[in-house]
Amino acid sequence: xxxxxxxxxxxxxxxxxxxxxxxxxxxxxxxxxxxxxxxxxxxxxxxxxxxxxxxxxxxxxxxxxxxxxxxxxxxxxxxxxxxxxxxxxxxxxxxxxxxxxxxxxxxxxxxxxxxxxxxxxxxxxxxxxxxxxxxxxxxxxxxxxxxxxxxxxxxxxxxxxxxxxxxxxxxxxxxxxxxxxxxxxxxxxxxxxxxxxxxxxxxxxxxxxxxxxxxxxxxxxxxxxxxxxxxxxxxxxxxxxxxxxxxxxxxxxxxxxxxxxxxxxxxxxxxxxxxxxxxxxxxxxxxxxxxxxxxxxxxxxxxxxxxxxxxxxxxxxxxxxxxxxxxxxxxxxxxxxxxxxxxxxxxxxxxxxxxxxxxxxxxxxxxxxxxxxxxxxxxxxxxxxxxxxxxxxxxxxxxxxxxxxxxxxxxxxxxxxxxxxxxxxxxxxxxxxxxxxxxxxxxxxxxxxxxxxxxxxxxxxxxxxxxxxxxxxxxx
Amino acid sequence: xxxxxxxxxxxxxxxxxxxxxxxxxxxxxxxxxxxxxxxxxxxxxxxxxxxxxxxxxxxxxxxxxxxxxxxxxxxxxxxxxxxxxxxxxxxxxxxxx
Numbered sequence: 001x002x003x004x005x006x007x008x009x010x011x012x013x014x015x016x017x018x019x020x021x022x023x024x025x026x027x028x029x030x031x032x033x034x035x036x037x038x039x040x041x042x043x044x045x046x047x048x049x050x051x052x053x054x055x056x057x058x059x060x061x062x063x064x065x066x067x068x069x070x071x072x073x074x075x076x077x078x079x080x081x082x083x084x085x086x087x088x089x090x091x092x093x094x095x096x097x098x099x100x101x102x103x104x105x106x107x108x109x110x111x112x113x114x115x116x117x118x119x120x121x122x123x124x125x126x127x128x129x130x131x132x133x134x135x136x137x138x139x140x141x142x143x144x145x146x147x148x149x150x151x152x153x154x155x156x157x158x159x160x161x162x163x164x165x166x167x168x169x170x171x172x173x174x175x176x177x178x179x180x181x182x183x184x185x186x187x188x189x190x191x192x193x194x195x196x197x198x199x200x201x202x203x204x205x206x207x208x209x210x211x212x213x214x215x216x217x218x219x220x221x222x223x224x225x226x227x228x229x230x231x232x233x234x235x236x237x238x239x240x241x242x243x244x245x246x247x248x249x250x251x252x253x254x255x256x257x258x259x260x261x262x263x264x265x266x267x268x269x270x271x272x273x274x275x276x277x278x279x280x281x282x283x284x285x286x287x288x289x290x291x292x293x294x295x296x297x298x299x300x301x302x303x304x305x306x307x308x309x310x311x312x313x314x315x316x317x318x319x320x321x322x323x324x325x326x327x328x329x330x331x332x333x334x335x336x337x338x339x340x341x342x343x344x345x346x347x348x349x350x351x352x353x354x355x356x357x358x359x360x361x362x363x364x365x366x367x368x369x370x371x372x373x374x375x376x377x378x379x380x381x382x383x384x385x386x387x388x389x390x391x392x393x394x395x396x397x398x399x400x401x402x403x404x405x406x407x408x409x410x411x412x413x414x415x416x417x418x419x420x421x422x423x424x425x426x427x428x429x430x431x432x433x434x435x436x437x438x439x440x441x442x443x444x445x446x447x448x449x450x451x452x453x454x455x456x457x458x459x460x461x462x463x464x465x466x467x468x469x470x471x472x473x474x475x476x
Numbered sequence: 477x478x479x480x481x482x483x484x485x486x487x488x489x490x491x492x493x494x495x496x497x498x499x500x501x502x503x504x505x506x507x508x509x510x511x512x513x514x515x516x517x518x519x520x521x522x523x524x525x526x527x528x529x530x531x532x533x534x535x536x537x538x539x540x541x542x543x544x545x546x547x548x549x550x551x552x553x554x555x556x557x558x559x560x561x562x563x564x565x566x567x568x569x570x571x572x573x
Binding site for chain 1: 498512
């Protein structure tokens with residue numbers, strides 16, 4: 001049968017493969033054909049794996065033996081900072097351009113064991129530092145809805161791959177919004193799980209107290225299916241949690257109660273179209289019988305400032321490992337120490353250098369208390385605000401982003417305006433709470449319909465409430 | 477807010493060469509970013525929040541050597557820019573008399 005990639009979901013693809021309407025090889029070939037048509041424009045993929053069809057053949061064997069699981073034979077894309085043994089993982093950086101992963105990340109290992117087909121690796125902001133994928137050493141990813149605009153970032157390639165029908169789902173990483181913001185810009189669903197819900201073993205670290213791996217898909221149910229495979233405690237990542245780590249107690253009897261921090265929504269730089277779409281989303285929840293409450297998060301306006309201290313501090317530590325000795329690029333100098341200076345100069349891009357220096361500054365003696373310690377204290381206050389709010393509501397709703405995808409080049413010269421893109425998304429990383437972005441209407445700019453996203457945040461460990469409300473909102 | 481001299485010191489600590497043009501633009505960018513995050517200084521953090529980050533606690537494990545297979549060792553060594561046999565080769569750091 002002709003495969004309708006545009007309307008396919010994981011469940012539908014699975015059912016078709018069980019019935020024998022098409023095989024995983026057929027499906028994989030259909031995706032590779034689509035990628036070949038569109039990737040020249042979009043630049044979502046950095047590489048299509050030659051062993052994809054081999055994996056699809058193995059998946060088809062599992063179907064024949066009746067051993068196929070829900071993700072067996074499902075073609076997916078993986079962000080270039082999550083390791084798949086034997087494949088290059090460059091983090092879209094020149095310093096790792098030829099680095100071949102020596103082991104599997106736990107998340108990709110679990111997906112491989114579930115029988116997925118890895119189609120290829122996707123473009124991103126270098127080392128996940130950015131909000132537009134313009135910081136990739138290998139050119140920007142373009143938004144499939146308007147090629148003049150960014151796909152968002154840093155998981156821009158992963159979101160665009162799904163949006164252009166170049167994969168049924170993908171993996172991204174989210175440190176300050178890097179799954180949810182590109183998902184919103186590209187009109188797909190993106191989940192940032194609870195901190196520790198998914199092992200980060202084998203994900204190239206950026207901000208270790210903030211980073212999480214999560215799925216991007218076309219539907220909430222697809223993201224849920226992937227999350228259920230990749231989640232779980234891992235001895236190789238001491239920050240991973242169990243189902244018992246966070247006992248959750250819901251307020252809403254039948255339906256979750258939704259809180260809105262209205263005092264935080266009307267600031268400068270927020271596109272009226274984003275607020276309009278948000279109000280429409282809230283009306284739709286009301287119509288479905290959800291109770292809506294106004295809540296106060298007194299310290300939330302400090303979240304982005306906290307983020308731009310804690311994150312670079314952790315970046316400066318994590319990036320110290322790239323020294324041209326153990327792996328990756330090496331540029332020769334007159335002695336060992338000059339090798340470091342030359343290698344890092346040649347291999348690391350502007351935004352990465354900026355954050356390393358900023359992190360070194362806020363951690364240096366004399367500034368440590370004023371910046372890093374203070375940021376950690378305010379971080380705890382913000383988390384307390386959220387925990388308090390969750391005593392009376394089950395979900396907190398905001399727009400995912402201040403507006404739709406912006407034009408390529410528009411924010412590239414002003415780091416501060418790019419950083420403000422994360423205003424609604426960073427809180428979930430600051431608090432460690434799970435959050436999801438779901439498509440929530442479009443707005444017309446320059447004759448193009450551009451997607452917007454609704455963000456829902458839940459208590460620690462309560463992804464299931466995100467899925468329940470998300471599916472109902474999306475009409476799944 | 478930050479001087480070129482301070483920036484040069486940070487670059488040395490971070491082991492990154494900077495050009496003159498880099499320094500000029502970075503000084504400006506630092507001013508804009510630090511100007512923004514400096515607003516945190518007006519927050520009253522007198523509560524006992526200092527140094528406490530959520531419910532994070534240390535996770536310990538035994539410090540035990542792990543046996544790596546010959547294949548894994550080869551894969552790891554293969555990624556090194558320079559090797560001699562089963563060692564990663566680096567430049568000499570002690571001067572010869």
